[in-house]
Amino acid sequence: MDNKTETDIKIYKSQIYEDFVFLNRNRSIKENHVKELVNAIIRDNRLHLNPIKVTISIHKNNVVYSILDGQHRFKAAKILNVPIYFIINENVNEYAIPDDQISKKWTYSDWYNYYMGIGNKSFIELDKLMIEHDFQLTEIFCIIKSFDTTRDGGKKFREGKIEFSEELIEFLDYIRPYYARLKSNHSYLTCKRIFRHNFLSALTQIFRNEREIFYKFMDKLEYRLFDIPDTHVHSGYVGAIQSIALKRKNKGMNQEIK
Numbered sequence: 001m002d003n004k005t006e007t008d009i010k011i012y013k014s015q016i017y018e019d020f021v022f023l024n025r026n027r028s029i030k031e032n033h034v035k036e037l038v039n040a041i042i043r044d045n046r047l048h049l050n051p052i053k054v055t056i057s058i059h060k061n062n063v064v065y066s067i068l069d070g071q072h073r074f075k076a077a078k079i080l081n082v083p084i085y086f087i088i089n090e091n092v093n094e095y096a097i098p099d100d101q102i103s104k105k106w107t108y109s110d111w112y113n114y115y116m117g118i119g120n121k122s123f124i125e126l127d128k129l130m131i132e133h134d135f136q137l138t139e140i141f142c143i144i145k146s147f148d149t150t151r152d153g154g155k156k157f158r159e160g161k162i163e164f165s166e167e168l169i170e171f172l173d174y175i176r177p178y179y180a181r182l183k184s185n186h187s188y189l190t191c192k193r194i195f196r197h198n199f200l201s202a203l204t205q206i207f208r209n210e211r212e213i214f215y216k217f218m219d220k221l222e223y224r225l226f227d228i229p230d231t232h233v234h235s236g237y238v239g240a241i242q243s244i245a246l247k248r249k250n251k252g253m254n255q256e257i258k
Helices: 031-043 071-080 096-100 108-117 121-133 137-146 153-158 166-185 188-195 197-209 211-220 234-246
Strands: 012-014 052-059 062-069 084-088 247-250 253-256
Touching: 031 071, 052 071, 062 071, 071 084, 108 121, 108 137, 108 153, 121 137, 121 166, 137 153, 137 166, 137 197, 166 188, 166 197, 166 211, 188 197, 197 211, 197 234, 211 234, 234 247
Parallel strands: 052 084
Antiparallel strands: 012 084, 052 062, 247 253
């Protein structure tokens, strides 16, 4: 077992930027973050105190360093033409990239890109659902979390173990034509409230617990769109869904459906 201490780890220095490569399964480069690092390095270059982490391989008789952590620092150093400091991770597994990240916390988009990059089956299925139902990652992730009875949806997402229950698929299939029609007839700004996380969470709650209310609401969704409050409160959306489902407008008044 490798019992190297922090002082045993060798830090290397290089300005041969061509020896380093980015990994497709790593998170995408955020240019604003690179600019911030460039300015920070200009003020006080401390790259030697925070070396990037790489794994080493040989390609066509040339040494190649694949960046596991520190791609933003690397790009900033390259822009400024200053040396990059790095350490070599000799124990690489499929979780090496997220495990080695010591800078900014990974977003769900970062995890999505990572698991798609290594061909995770759950995320391939997730990608198919996103395309088929025309949902953004944050929207469909909110729905998946709402259907997770263990309340560990976020943890399962980060571990690459998403569960797609029959009830979840039934919900997505049912709302797909309604959402497609709204998207084709209205702008996103007009429809944005029905894509809010708290609205989607409220809608899944109604679907699971008050199915008849859900059906009545969906049938009225398009012509009662503007009756949905523009709020961020989950309970407010639940109340609005129930109210719209049970009432209809008649001569300017709301009357309960018998």
